[in-house]
Amino acid sequence: MTAPAHTDTVVKSTTCYECDANCLFDVTIDASGRAIKVEGLPNCPRGQLQLERQYHPDRLLYPLKRVGVKGSGEFERISWEEALDTITAALQKTKAQYGAPTVGFFAGYTKEARPQLQRLAHAFGSPNYLTESGCCFSATMVAEKLTYGYKLKTTSTVESPKTQCVLVWSTNATGSIPPFENHHLASRKKGRKMIVVDPRRTETAELADIHLQIRPGTDGALALGFHHLIFANGWQDQAFLDEWANGLDAFRDYIQEFPPARVAAICGISEADLRAAVEMFATTSPAQIAMSPTSTVQHSNGFQNHRAMILLSAVTGNIDREGGNRFFNDKVLPKPIELFDVCKNELPPRIGDEVFPIWTKYWPAAQSMLMPDCILEGKPQPLKALLAMGINTAMWANSKRMERALGELEFFAVSDFFHNPATLQADIVLPAATSLERTALIAYPGCAYQGEVKYRHQALPPRGEAKPDGQIFLELGVKLGMAEQFWHGNLAASWEEMGEGLPPDIRKEAWENPAGVTVYSPVIEELVEMGFLDADRQWRINGFRTATGKIEFDSVELKAHGYDGLPTYREPAESPLSTPELLADYPLVLTSGGRQKFFTHSQQHNIPAMLAHDPYPRVQIHPDDAAARGIAEGDAVEIRSRRGAVTFRAAVTDMMKPGVVHCFHGWNEANINELTDDTQLDPISGFPPFKSLLCQVTRIQENV
Numbered sequence: 024m025t026a027p028a029h030t031d032t033v034v035k036s037t038t039c040y041e042c043d044a045n046c047l048f049d050v051t052i053d054a055s056g057r058a059i060k061v062e063g064l065p066n067c068p069r070g071q072l073q074l075e076r077q078y079h080p081d082r083l084l085y086p087l088k089r090v091g092v093k094g095s096g097e098f099e100r101i102s103w104e105e106a107l108d109t110i111t112a113a114l115q116k117t118k119a120q121y122g123a124p125t126v127g128f129f130a131g132y133t134k135e136a137r138p139q140l141q142r143l144a145h146a147f148g149s150p151n152y153l154t155e156s157g158c159c160f161s162a163t164m165v166a167e168k169l170t171y172g173y174k175l176k177t178t179s180t181v182e183s184p185k186t187q188c189v190l191v192w193s194t195n196a197t198g199s200i201p202p203f204e205n206h207h208l209a210s211r212k213k214g215r216k217m218i219v220v221d222p223r224r225t226e227t228a229e230l231a232d233i234h235l236q237i238r239p240g241t242d243g244a245l246a247l248g249f250h251h252l253i254f255a256n257g258w259q260d261q262a263f264l265d266e267w268a269n270g271l272d273a274f275r276d277y278i279q280e281f282p283p284a285r286v287a288a289i290c291g292i293s294e295a296d297l298r299a300a301v302e303m304f305a306t307t308s309p310a311q312i313a314m315s316p317t318s319t320v321q322h323s324n325g326f327q328n329h330r331a332m333i334l335l336s337a338v339t340g341n342i343d344r345e346g347g348n349r350f351f352n353d354k355v356l357p358k359p360i361e362l363f364d365v366c367k368n369e370l371p372p373r374i375g376d377e378v379f380p381i382w383t384k385y386w387p388a389a390q391s392m393l394m395p396d397c398i399l400e401g402k403p404q405p406l407k408a409l410l411a412m413g414i415n416t417a418m419w420a421n422s423k424r425m426e427r428a429l430g431e432l433e434f435f436a437v438s439d440f441f442h443n444p445a446t447l448q449a450d451i452v453l454p455a456a457t458s459l460e461r462t463a464l465i466a467y468p469g470c471a472y473q474g475e476v477k478y479r480h481q482a483l484p485p486r487g488e489a490k491p492d493g494q495i496f497l498e499l500g501v502k503l504g505m506a507e508q509f510w511h512g513n514l515a516a517s518w519e520e521m522g523e524g525l526p527p528d529i530r531k532e533a534w535e536n537p538a539g540v541t542v543y544s545p546v547i548e549e550l551v552e553m554g555f556l557d558a559d560r561q562w563r564i565n566g567f568r569t570a571t572g573k574i575e576f577d578s579v580e581l582k583a584h585g586y587d588g589l590p591t592y593r594e595p596a597e598s599p600l601s602t603p604e605l606l607a608d609y610p611l612v613l614t615s616g617g618r619q620k621f622f623t624h625s626q627q628h629n630i631p632a633m634l635a636h637d638p639y640p641r642v643q644i645h646p647d648d649a650a651a652r653g654i655a656e657g658d659a660v661e662i663r664s665r666r667g668a669v670t671f672r673a674a675v676t677d678m679m680k681p682g683v684v685h686c687f688h689g690w691n692e693a694n695i696n697e698l699t700d701d702t703q704l705d706p707i708s709g710f711p712p713f714k715s716l717l718c719q720v721t722r723i724q725e726n727v
């Protein structure tokens with residue numbers, strides 16, 4: 024949609040993709056075609072400063088080939104023709120020499136061109152399409168589908184006025200959930216009780232009636248302690264459980280091991296607070312758990328911890344209930360173009376099928392956290408070549424090993440906006456178009472029974488010779504001899520084909536209205552026809568879509584694969600209790616990755632205006648821990664783990680739990696994941712323990 028502004032400018036409505044919230048806004052474009060203003064965004068510096076990234080002097084604008092040694096940063100400009108021919112020849116050579124599965128296709132950020140990349144991978148014959156979901160979000164979804172047969176709604180912008188109590192489990196609205204300060208969890212709501220579980224006293228925790236400041240990675244013990252008290256006091260919804268729980272007797276036996284005194288000691292909280300929080304949650308109805316896509320699962324024990332937590336909704340009768348925890352469910356979806364059926368039915372196993380079969384069963388990709396093993400050690404499968412968009416080694420635990428692995432590939436091509444440690448290892452670097460410069464069909468599951476579909480039109484011509492990632496993948500498909508399958512290189516045609524899955528009226532409106540269309544699940548009509556006007560509890564129609572048709576307290580599927588069926592609690596692989604022998608050298612618990620509204624992971628750290636808000640990599644440390652080490656606010660400090668050492672700046676704050684330090688992530692010059700552990704992945708999901716390790720912090724004398 025275009026509107027005239029002044030005589031020499033135009034205003035276009037479009038959507039932001041500095042993160043994947045896709046907020047609607049207006050961009051003003053001058054007569055030379057340059058965007059000069061953005062308006063209408065939420066209070067979000069990333070969106071408001073996106074033109075700083077758009078016109079950043081360091082942006083990659085032309086295809087490059089490496090001319091120096093790997094990591095040297097020596098590249099020279101080449102034509103698109105040469106770049107695509109080089110990639111095509113290298114992929115074909117690798118396929119002929121080692122087989123198609125040894126070519127990996129990785130999608131990091133941005134995410135919009137994933138369908139085209141996955142199609143390219145599988146049409147080429149490789150099952151190994153990998154994404155950042157190997158360490159983000161997917162484990163929660165798999166745990167929820169395995170337990171309930173549905174994905175639960177995580178923290179969203181949609182607020183239920185019926186919620187009487189919200190149990191916020193390690194998420195901080197003002198840092199991570201747009202529209203930030205206006206999010207419903209960012210303020211007290213009249214009549215709504217609030218419990219916050221978080222190792223940090225965040226802005227959200229400050230609002231809570233009760234803050235349970237747990238030791239990182241003990242979420243499972245805490246959840247099992249909740250269950251113990253709920254059953255001990257008879258606060259469970261027994262009639263519901265009698266009908267819908269599988270394995271409840273074994274579960275009830277198991278939670279006897281988690282009396283409040285033991286749980287309080289494990290988690291490092293007061294028993295009185297624990298008892299008060301459980302009573303508040305279990306006796307206030309309806310109650311909702313507001314959870315993060317990552318906080319509970321980025322631990323060596325994360326998958327089962329998450330299961331223990333989400334089962335609290337079932338035992339209290341709050342599952343799939345207005346005001347409680349609702350399910351996502353099928354809404355009107357675009358036509359799939361990813362060829363995942365081809366992958367499942369015709370291609371060899373994906374990376375991860377061998378070691379994380381539950382995760383790969385539920386998640387349509389290979390497990391990217393295994394890439395360093397594949398490249399460096401050839402296990403569980405060899406990887407020889409890689410085509411990637413938006414890859415950064417900073418998202419792998421023990422990042423330097425991943426950096427080394429990329430350098431060992433026989434061929435590596437990557438698209439991105441800027442150089443980063445990964446692109447410096449590449450043979451070919453391709454300039455990616457920004458969201459202002461590219462079209463995309465975006466379909467979000469949204470909240471429970473409603474989602475949204477948007478179609479973003481290109482607002483600006485690409486700078487230099489940048490191209491949309493999706494366009495690049497289609498052109499490679501054509502060069503690889505699959506023109507017909509890749510729409511002869513026409514990106515718009517690929518979005519059109521995806522749009523064929525939508526009802527015509529929705530498709531038309533999505534293409535014409537930049538604000539997009541809200542789509543409702545058909546299950547609402549079914550419920551209404553059955554006489555349920557509240558449009559929730561779809562299990563009344565479909566039951567629970569699990570292996571037993573019931574809620575899996577003691578999962579038969581997990582047991583069949585040799586795992587514990589119950590959501591058992593195990594200490595983090597590295598912790599004061601599990602590895603006390605390390606405490607002499609590494610006495611502090613290290614957690615990382617708390618979100619900030621200034622940065623989307625490693626992005627925006629090169630924007631000067633953003634650095635004015637947050638100029639350097641910070642480690643948050645309690646005043647007592649800082650004083651014991653002679654550390655003052657702003658001091659340069661070395662953080663050391665068993666994997667290495669990195670320099671941060673101290674942020675001394677009593678929001679931290681004593682004995683725990685927290686590092687912000689995404690800084691290439693101080694990458695916390697150089698210290699995290701890639702050997703203790705969660706045994707079910709393969710997620711790394713970004714959020715529960717051990718470290719030491721030491722003051723550095725000289726400035727950094």
Ligand code: SF4
Nearest residue numbers: 039041046067070201
């Ligand atoms: S939340 Fe901010 S960065 Fe994300 S899409 Fe909206 S404006 Fe852009």
